[in-house]
Amino acid sequence: MSGQADIIKKASLKVKVVRSKTGAAGLQGPKVFKEFWFVFRALVGGDKILEYHQNERKFQESAAYPKGVLHLGSALAVSYHNPEKKQQFSIELAGGSFIFLEAGTQSIAREWMTCLNAVLFGKGNGPNGALQYFVDVPVGSRLQYAGPSLLEVKDEELTLKTNDGTANLVRWKLAHLRSFKARKDTLTVFSGSRSSTGVGEYLFRTSQSVQITHAIETVVRRLKYEALGCNQQVVYLSLTSFFMHLSLSPPHFFLHITKRKVMHGSTEGASSLVQGSGLVTLPN
Numbered sequence: 001m002s003g004q005a006d007i008i009k010k011a012s013l014k015v016k017v018v019r020s021k022t023g024a025a026g027l028q029g030p031k032v033f034k035e036f037w038f039v040f041r042a043l044v045g046g047d048k049i050l051e052y053h054q055n056e057r058k059f060q061e062s063a064a065y066p067k068g069v070l071h072l073g074s075a076l077a078v079s080y081h082n083p084e085k086k087q088q089f090s091i092e093l094a095g096g097s098f099i100f101l102e103a104g105t106q107s108i109a110r111e112w113m114t115c116l117n118a119v120l121f122g123k124g125n126g127p128n129g130a131l132q133y134f135v136d137v138p139v140g141s142r143l144q145y146a147g148p149s150l151l152e153v154k155d156e157e158l159t160l161k162t163n164d165g166t167a168n169l170v171r172w173k174l175a176h177l178r179s180f181k182a183r184k185d186t187l188t189v190f191s192g193s194r195s196s197t198g199v200g201e202y203l204f205r206t207s208q209s210v211q212i213t214h215a216i217e218t219v220v221r222r223l224k225y226e227a228l229g230c231n232q233q234v235v236y237l238s239l240t241s242f243f244m245h246l247s248l249s250p251p252h253f254f255l256h257i258t259k260r261k262v263m264h265g266s267t268e269g270a271s272s273l274v275q276g277s278g279l280v281t282l283p284n
Contacts, residue, residue, distance in 0.1 A: 048075075048120060145169055187209035
């Protein structure tokens with residue numbers, strides 16, 4: 001297995017980070033946006049980060065050494081910063097800080113918001129927050145169906161639907177799926193013996209394969225936390241309080257660990273479901 005992080009999405013965006021003032025009301029930060037080449041990554045340890053490079057050329061020349069890293073482990077919400085400015089959106093972090101981002105067009109901003117919400121929180125734009133992705137089933141599939149279709153994650157199930165979403169073609173319980181494998185333009189679903197289709201491999205063509213695998217991983221983790229009666233965000237906030245007790249700044253502490261993993265592909269202490277090859281194995 002490769003030790004490198006998965007790239008989920010990349011584009012040129014403008015940014016400004018506004019941090020909460022310690023011990024005082026209000027926020028502090030730059031008043032203007034600065035443009036960088038952003039890369040949304042999933043690290044081998046499961047962490048999600050936003051790298052930023054001076055520009056796309058610098059990224060291509062030295063992708064392992066970003067200008068900076070924004071850690072998203074404490075993200076609480078992704079939403080429009082100003083409803084009247086559809087090109088701008090924000091990521092709210094624990095502690096009252098915000099990452100404000102601006103895309104070149106409204107459609108790019110919408111794509112990034114959809115992607116971030118799916119991967120960070122397992123939330124989609126479908127009915128009741130369902131994750132929905134358009135995929136293509138190739139000719140010769142074991143599903144006895146070929147053509148455009150809709151892949152939906154909802155209520156602990158993965159469902160393949162007709163392209164208009166009106167009819168179900170096959171439905172799998174997430175607990176009965178063994179793993180997912182993402183390649184550049186394909187997604188492979190590996191079903192287990194308890195699934196509705198039995199043991200098998202099912203390939204779908206999609207340019208969003210990496211995003212889909214990490215979004216499903218987030219849903220599975222959330223379901224496991226809910227089954228245990230835990231809240232994943234509470235765990236993070238407890239760690240944050242611990243760092244502050246030691247007079248450490250959580251963002252800088254996480255930044256140090258994150259940059260080491262990105263640059264050297266470190267897997268030390270990592271127990272992630274996601275590997276650099278794009279394979280996601282669901283937990284037992």
